[in-house]
Amino acid sequence: MNGYHVGMSVARGAVGILRDAGLAATGSLSKDGPTHERLARTMEKWIADGFYRVGDNLPSARHLSEEFRVSNRAVGRAIDVLADKGLVDAFRGRSTTVTATQPWTGKIRRHIREKGYGAGIVLSAFDTAAALGISEKECERAFARLKKEGVLGFVPGTGFYVKGEG
Incomplete structure (x- = not known):
């Protein structure tokens, strides 16, 4: 196997450094509103800020639920909010693709x-x-x-x- 193998703590530390430098999307939620709405706002900001561009796939629901420490249901509802705004195409059991960078x-x-x-x-x-x-x-x-x-x-x-x- 080619490449490097690192522990999860090293990987998380590297992601933290990238976030601090503004080179990776942040995994923290605001404290106001229902969980799925807060997550949707965060993901919408990622898209608007260019972390995800038209044609990119968002991380899996499982990954997002682990990253934000929220339920899979909250992630699904957040993705539904983004789909309703026309920002993503989402199909259950498949990837979620960014279709626009601005709402609507x-x-x-x-x-x-x-x-x-x-x-x-x-x-x-x-x-x-x-x-x-x-x-x-x-x-x-x-x-x-x-x-x-x-x-x-x-x-x-x-x-x-x-x-x-x-």
């Missing part, structure tokens, strides 16, 4: 694909927000992010439009 952008991308909206279709923040069950303000922020990513364009007086495939 993944959900809006999926909405565009599912509705079959092609290039040039103008999107209404009001209608999109209502269809997805999010606030109009959150939808407008996600539209602005998708514009920066090149998914949407913007014409003053008309609004946001689909530039290509979501």
